[in-house]
Amino acid sequence: MTTSLAMLSVTATIVVVIILLVWGIGDAFIVRQSLRNFQRRPLRTMVIIVGLMLTTVLIAAASTVNATLVLAVKTVAIANVGRVDxxxxxxxxxxxxxxxxxxxxxxxxxxxxxxxxxxxxxxxxxxxxxxxxxxxxxxxxxxxxxxxxxxxxxxxxxxxxxxxxxxxxxxxxxxxxxxxxxxxxxxxxxxxxxxxxxxxxxxxxxxxxxxxxxxxxxxxxxxxxxxxxxxxxxxxxxxxxxxxxxxxxxxxxxxxxxxxxxxxxxxxxxxxxxxxxxLVKADAVNYALSAETLFGRILNLYTLFALAIDVLLIVLIFALLAAERRMDLGTLRAFGFQRGQLVEVMLFEAALYNATAALPGALAGLGLGYLVVTLINPTVAHLGFPLLVRVRPVDFVVTLCLGFLFSLLITALTISATSKLNIAAALHNAPDPPSTAPHFHELWQTAVGRQHEQWQRRLASFVGVLWGGCWRGFIPLAFGLSTMALAARHDQPLASAIGAVVEIGGIVLLLRWLVLWRAARDIQRLREDERLTAIERKRRQIDRVSTMFFGAYLVVYWGMPPMIAHYLAPSRFNGGIEEFFLAGILMVLGIVLAGAMNLSWLLTPLRALGARSGRLRHIMFIGLIYPAYQRLRTGIGLALFALVTFVMVVMASLTNSTSQRYNDISQLTGGYDIIGQSLSQPIGGIDAIQRKLAESDTHTAAAIQNISAAVELPLAIIEPGGNDAGWRLYPVAEVSGDFLKGAGLPLVARAQGYATDAAVWAAVRDHPGDVVIDAGALATDEAATLGIQAPGPPQLEHFAAPPIAATLLGPSSLESAISAPQTQALLRQTSPEVRALLSQPAQLLAYTLRLSNLTDADGKLQPTTVWAEDFRGNAQAARMTIIGIVNNTQGQRYGMLGTVATFAPLERGLTGISNSYYYFQLRPSADVSAIARTLSSDLLEYGFETTVISQALRDLNAPELFATQVLLRLVGLMLFVGTAALMISGLRSVVERRQQIGMLRALGFQRWEIQLVFFVETVLVAFGGTLAGLGMGLLLCHNGFALTFTDATQLGIALIIPWGTIAAILLIAIAAAAVAVAIPAYQASRVPPAAAMRYE
Amino acid sequence: MNDLWNMLRGAARGDRADPQDRTARDAPTQPAIIEASDLTKTYHSHGIEVRALDGVNLKIASGAMVAIMGASGSGKSTLLNCLAGLDTIDSGRIHIAGQDMAEMSDRARTALRSQTMGFVFQTFNLLPVLDAVENVELPLLILRVPATEARRRARALLDAVGLAHREHHRPAELSGGQRQRVAIARALINDPLIVWADEPTGSLDSEAADEIMHLFARFNQEQQQTIVIVTHAPEIGARAGQNLLMRDGRLV
Structure with missing residues (x-):
């Protein structure tokens, strides 16, 4: 696959290069002019090349990291299965x-x-x-x-x-x-x-x-x-x-x-x-790679966003270049150059920039990827994870060629769009006058009506009709409606969502056209020399309102909470990165569209504030007016920064959410250090352990602060007052020791009548039948009522594993949770239906307990009755009262927990379950490894196996920890692009406004005041973009996360927004903007007024 | 800064001659507001040297209307830029209202410009992002004049140049003549001692050029401002009280 992609990209690159060369050989002027432009201003050329390099840098870095990640995951998988193929x-x-x-x-x-x-x-x-x-x-x-x-x-x-x-x-x-x-x-x-x-x-x-x-x-x-x-x-x-x-x-x-x-x-x-x-090894590798899929998806999402950001950057670079050359282009057109020839000249020049940027970009990306992985090495060294940077030549070639082709394509489109200019306006560097396109019905006549019309004119008119139809909203409206209808018929939520967006866009355009048409009729009554200005002003007003409406619609539609969306809009998501990407892009587009077009309104309060800023008044006056005037540049700048921040926020939230369950060891372990299990004969409970240690090893006994024990019981539960009353499955553990004082089991809610956590635990200890349950058992609404962010439901292993660190692949009995002999024996006693359920995770989900009637009208937790029975079937049911909710926000502990006395009636007449797990919490100064070893030694006669929980969890989660670290750093690279974009924009701004800067200097602006003007402009764009990106990122994460990207219902991952990281992102973004503006501002302030006046 | 301003205004205004006495203003018999001696400036590029100013000496009396004339490349615009502090000189002395420009820092020169000078250029150099009234009031904002006062004065000046009805039009929405009139209003808004005009009619048709020159003459007479116009057009020079001719970087 990769090889054929490499062949394809190399072939395409060669073809493009040949076409460019043939062009060049055929027209010496193109080559001469392009080379001259390329060499004319070295700083500008350098800035453009650096901007273009960023495309390949990001792709190459992501590719290197991905290859390294895949290699590492494969290596681990193969290390696990050994030499057997x-x-x-x-x-x-x-x-x-x-x-x-x-x-x-x-x-x-x-x-x-x-x-x-x-x-x-x-x-x-x-x-x-x-x-x-x-x-x-x-x-x-x-x-x-x-x-x-x-x-x-x-x-x-x-x-x-x-x-x-x-x-x-x-x-x-x-x-x-x-x-x-x-x-x-x-x-x-x-x-x-x-x-x-x-x-x-x-x-x-x-x-x-x-x-x-x-x-x-x-x-x-x-x-x-x-x-x-x-x-x-x-x-x-x-x-x-x-x-x-x-x-x-x-x-x-x-x-x-x-x-x-x-x-x-x-x-x-x-x-x-x-x-x-x-196929031992192939299966292991495939399994490992499928486990890596989540990070692969995040990486793909990153690459998609990186490409979107690159598109904006390239458009910005070449739109600014075209704007700078506008007068030259107008002159060339005046002297008889065809538009196509202009495109050729600029495209050839652009190809020179792209060709120069591609190789260094790919190499820099490779280096950056290497740097990211190398920097992580010390962080993950303790995991013993094989970290080898992998660069496959074929990947490098693909990156190089695709980077070149992608940049050139975007460049060509930008140049093609910007080369369309009004010659007279360009010659005088004046804004383009209003369009003088023929009337719609005239075009229609030419396209389809008149006989003997030249086909070229007919085609051009037909394109004009289509274009007019788009701008008047008819075509988007029709397209949107038909897409929605088709999507509904084929159950395609994404297509339906796109149809809805296009349809609303069509309606907005149609209304815009109607209002403008009506306004034009009124304006006809004005004096002739006032009509043009009046209609242009009206158009600007209407455009502002329409973009405001459409932008707001995009944000609301993609950002609305799932519950509201369910009632108001057709389904938007069915789970996939392309939807997450589309939602992100459209939300950012929406807010930028609305913001950039209405900046002059939005900035009114700031301007009013600026007018009161004393000595800085004139600086604020100028600094705040340029962004509103240069809407395209401001819009692209805002979009770039918004997108960069958006991606960083989304990525940080995704990686944080996925890594939280791996990273926070103390959360996962509940503060316990060692887990132990007697494998040869029952040890006889916590008292027996304490007695034995007191007799033989007082040093170890003194090092232990808390001991708790748990036995998993195979119970079915029913909530008689619940919305879904029926026998349901849920992990249940009979707990003893310090668990019953709350050690490692913090409560997140207490039932009415229990003033403290201690009161809850006292009741659980002293009143058989009183139990607590983890937050994972709550229905979504109940969790929301109690203000709890519930984790995903339990997975298979939680049903036969201890309540804490259930996914740990360390202790022998946990490693083979369901297949362990004892558990197998237990399962054989159950009905075939239950066995089928426990072996089918998807079905298990449908039969998992969801408590739905725990709260009263005031939203307070009430003592709630449930009934339970052993699903091995002894016809003994017992009533339990839930009086507390155990904090389980990250899915680290599961179960309904009660005492031996609570569950004893249910186990009467059934084979006893002796599979006890013991948890040891040591005093802070204790050597955990040494105590684990001595515990095993002291209790050897029971075959007491001990495992240091934190170490086992780290070993287990090494690949995920590694991937998380990589992704977080890779996301940081995005900020480079945003900073570079602002710098490029700023530098272009200095070049473009050299004469105006000179005039301001002539009028009395000091150098530092010019610098401050640029600072205000850049920080305004950066801050606006950052805020927009932050808002959209949080909104999408909050409202789209659970249902889409990580598929939380299956993976058990809850959204955890890393506020600290996000605050750091904000600060860094603003700092980056300050850095970005430093060079342009300095350049601007050094502009000698007289030289600036001469500059053309 | 205010002291400097008062001192400059005192120096300039205190000894002004009767506005009706053109002879006094035409000849440098009045105290000179602009005084330059032995000005030289050379441009260097890739080993090539071009002497733009070659020992220029001049005195311009306060309230005079002077045209600096000469062929293209004779150095007249360079002279204006140097005199106005927009450009630096290689050697020589420039005194504006008694202040030695060569001794001033960039900061002080900038302050001097904003307080005592106004500029009009051939390409108008209006800020395209601002409308007419905002362009005109900008120099007052730099001088920290209260916003309402600045707006009042800008409107008055726009009215004076006949553009009251265009105050909210941006430069792109104005004709060339109108743009130059806005530029003149902007040049006069801070009540400057000197107005520098570099080819102010170069981009205009004869009718618009005539209007502009009429405005200069009017303000020169009514406001007693010293006006220095760089031009190569004899008909413009003819309307100035005093003509200085430049050739090869020298006044002849």
Missing amino acids: ESVLQNGEGLGLFPVQIGTTVMARLAQDPLVAGVAPSLRIDGALVIDTTQRQVRGSVNILGMDPRQAGPLRDFSAQTSAPSTLEQLGAGDAILNASVATALHASVGDHIAIYSSSWAGQALQLRVVAIGGAGPLGQQQTVLTPLSTLQHIAAAPGMINRVYIANVGNPLTGSGESTVIARTIQSVLPPGFQVQ
Whole structure:
């Protein structure tokens, strides 16, 4: 795909260059004139080139960052799965054992295959419990792997970190190699003794001696213990049996998976029925990349906005260039130059600028991307994330060519539009007079009515009719209505929204035309020499009103809250970045259109203030009048800054919202440091732990501040008074210890009658039946009534995981939440319907509890009754009263929480659930890692596995943290564009207004006063644009976020606006404007009055 | 700043001759309001030197109406720019109402211009963003005259130049002659001691040019302002009280 895009872009670039060269060779004047203009004013040329470079800079930077991100995500995915590219396994449940002969057959088939580097028939036992008896540490969910090493190739490469025997052939019957992951978790060393427990050899322990600590190993970063195949077959009572054939492809571990499909086909041909070939690496990479999709979407959105900003910048540059050359162009036209020839001259010159800008731009973008990634390196170093800047030559070529072509295209369009001038007006540098186009019906006659008309005239008239139809609103109105009708028929909300916008635009144009027509009739009564001025003034007034109305409509339509939009307007969104982009662009367009056209009105209060500004009065007078007069320039300047700020606000909010759940570790952990779980036998509760520690390890006991425990229960809940009364699912946990004092479970609402949080917890502790529930259980309206920003609903893992840090992939029982043996056993007791629900996240959502009747008429939380029963079905239901809402704004903790006494009646007659999670909050001075280790050691007899929560969360979220950091910095680059645009605009302004500046100096303006005039103008545009962008960004984020971009209902991400960052953006934007104006203002103040008078 | 202003006005106005006595004003017998000696100015570009002013000496009496004439490139506009403090000189002395311009900082020169001078140029140099009355009142805003007073005086002057009905028209909506009349009103709004006019009729037809010269003459007589006009047109020079002819950067 990328290669064909590269071919296409290179071909297109070559074709364009050839066309330009042919033009140049055919007309020496074009080349001479273009080169002369190019060299004439070096500063101007430099400014234009820098402006054009920004296009490729942004695209190249985004491309570099994206490639780096993808590479990093792939690397992580591959590091997780290891060197295995394909795996052969038997369909079915259990260990999936099959005779080793199958492996031999596969080995034979692939022996000569040039695509295959290694084949290893293996036996793999998952979910084992490993106890390092030397270190007294425990780890669950470990893979035990035995492998036939004969043809294993790279699969046998354990990249030994120790000097002990590390090849599979050298392993003795009682030897084990630990890979780095499990070794780190167990703090293991060579020579340690380990005992391995598994349900595959229940009642026995596989005793081994660690002979080597490896690197990643064949299974990558999955916790793996490697032992001789025969040893494993013996203990698992499976002599001559295996359950995997692992295959490693030749080549780079990153690219090897590209041949997986071919190899899988080869293997499949020798396999008996009932076997499958799993594309391990390709699947892992695809899965990882799909997880990266959210950030990819944000990056795409960024690129789209960057391109929009670039368009504005290019238009600004060349519109200003054309304005500067207007007199020259008028002279050339007067001497007989065709308009097309003018376009050719300017286009050739523009091509020179673009060609000069493309390569440095692409290189600068690449460098900037590199810089962004490099700057982040220290920030994410602790994550151990593989950060390699990746620049693919093909991407570079595409960026280079596309940057050149894109700039040239926009340039050509701008030049074409600006080359249309009134020669007489241009010669005298006067404004264009009103249009003298033929009357509409005359054009119509020429286009379709008259016989024997030349086809060129007919075509031109037809275009004139279309143009007139557009300006009179007929065509947009018809187009808008028909688009809406078609969109409604095909259920296309986006098309419908576009239709609505065009339709309203048509109505506005139609009304404008009618009012203008009516005004013209009145003006006919005036003196002849007054008519033209009068009608022009009227037109300006009407244009102001119409743009104000249309701009306001765009802002309101795209920015209105979903609830109102639901009743007032057809659907606007169906979730996609193109809609978010369109909404953003149109909102900014709307506010800029309304603002720029009505600036003279909007600035009236400021002018009144300026008139009272004493010594600065004349500066304010001039500084405030230019922006209102130069509407196009001001409009583009406003749009640029508004768009830049808008993008920064939206991006900051998106990245903040998505990263919040990864970044704020203390929020995620509820302040707890260690999570622990007994894997071999029940420990007997918090009291037992405290007793044991008090007896054997007072140091550890003293370091612990709070201990809490939770047991997840499989309950269904019904809210009898709710809007959707029916049995619904929701995580429920029986909690004890300091949870019942509120430690780690802050409340966000209390029921009437409970004065303090402590009173709520006292009731939960002392009154069986009183419970609290997290904010995720609230229906949207209820959450809004209570002023709570509710997170998305719980996901699958929350139903079988502890209430805090449920997504943690560290503790063994959490890693395989639903598939853990105990949970599996639990699920087997439930009805098939419930099992189906729990395995179908989409259906789960429909059956998730949504409390809807908790508040009274005054919006206060009332104690609310719900009923609950165990969905394993013992016909025992119990009444519960919700008296508090646990803060869960970021989806970090889920569940209805109560005491053992509360839930005991529901569990009567059912198998007890002993899957307890223990949370330890340590005193501030404690060494968390050391305490985690000693806790595991002290409670070894219970197989007590401990995990440092913050570290596990960081490891888990490393890619997201990295992506967030990258995106935030990339967004910052946008401000460069805005600053550059203001600087370019300012510099052009100095050039254009040189004579006027000279006159002001002659009249008595001091140098600093001229500087201040420019400062006022620029800051006005920057501040106006920034405010507009900020307002629109917040509005769109607030009203469009939940329903669209991040698809919060599925991802569980709530909008969190980073006010601090936004304040910083505002300050930086204004500071950037001050920097942008510094050079033009200085230049302006240095203009010698007499020289300025001579300047033409 | 006000002291300077009062001093300048005192120096200039105190010794003014009877407006009816043209002879006194035609010859530099009155105290000179503009005095220049040994002015030189050379333009340099890529190793080429062009001497624009080559030892110019002159005295212009207060209240005089003087035309500086000469062919294109003779240095007359350069002389005007240097005398008015719009441009710098290489050597020599310029005294305006007794103040040595060469010794002044840019800031002081700018203040002197705003308080004592008015300008009219061939290309009008009105600010296109302002309407007629706003253009005229601008110099008063620089001098911090209250807004209502500035507007009143601007309107009065526009009325005086016959453009009361065009006060809210922007320059683009006015004819060339009208624009120049606005420019003259602007030049006179701060009641200047000296009005500098560089080819004020160069862009106008003969009828409009005649109107403009009539206005200059009227204000010169009524307001006693010193008017220095740069022109190459003999008919304009003929209407001035005193003619100075320039050739190759020298007064001849």
